[in-house]
Amino acid sequence: MPGDPVHIRPDGMVDWDFLDFVRSAVFRNPERETKRNYGTDYRPLLSLLSSRGLSWRDATPQALADYRHWRCKAPENPGRIGGTKWNREAAAFTKLFTWGEVYPLSVDVSRCEDLAADSVSARVSWLTPRTWDLWFDIGPRGRTRAGIAAGGR
Template identity: 70%
Template sequence: MFKRQGRRLVGTWHVVWVPDSGRWRALPADGVLGVQDLPEAVARIGLRPGDPVFIRPDGMVDADLMHYVRSREFSTLERESKRNYATDTRLLLEFLSSRGVPWRRATERDLRDYRHWRCVAPENPERISGAKWDREEAAFTKLFRWGQVRPMPVDVSRRGDRAADSVSSRVSWLTPRTWGLWSDVGLRGLTPAGLPAEALIDCPSVG
């Protein structure tokens, strides 16, 4: 069947993942929730392997978030990004539920409090870094924009919402040609033309 995200706890949000073809567990003969062929039904509604399914604290699939998962904004993400975004979103949903706040009614204050808990609160033994918060913020921004929540409780494009201590992990790779040029000029003392740099000093002037 689905793979579960962590332990299934009564009264909490959790996420299950659509498995790859051929990786479904044995299903009950009488079906699941009245559905006889669950893999076929999942494919028919447009879910793909690796897609998350959000389960509310009452144990029911959240239809609203199902639409979000199938939306262009979410469905075009890479599989690993889907997993990361869904995992981060589940934690926010859990926090909002503890306050009795549906995600569509979340406020800036709710997100500030959540950020404080995630990043700063000393009573939280699993505080996260600024870079991790910025990734979570990107996930929340995508959800709130899709849901047209106004005003936006958090927005990754707002300078004040981004973590001041975030360190970029962007890596720039050199092409083989650039690496060779750098090696020749920086290490071997050659000119960009491949000649010894000192040879230019000894060359007689022309003209």
């Protein structure tokens, strides 16, 4: 589909395995924005692996550890990423490696050590005006659920 990623290997040939992944239901079914984000997440990994003469199917845990260090911690990398971005990339890689039956998985978001500890959740909780008033009364105003001033304050 237009906008889907295609990986061109250093020899100028299309990576047909990666293209099969992109055309699979695993990649086709997520929302358009997720697919776009994952596509940009795959590019630097595939480029690094290609520079080492490796296919993504040959990605070793050490290659992924080196990649993660470069992406997240290397002082010489001016474009370091934070934990939230790493977790999204790790999810994209897990999807690719699982689909491609690359075992053992070089990165797996179900393993705590493959997730960033400094990740910030994007989940936002919205309160209705009534719930906000109740929270504010009980919290900062120190009242009971019935709206009466709590004793001892």
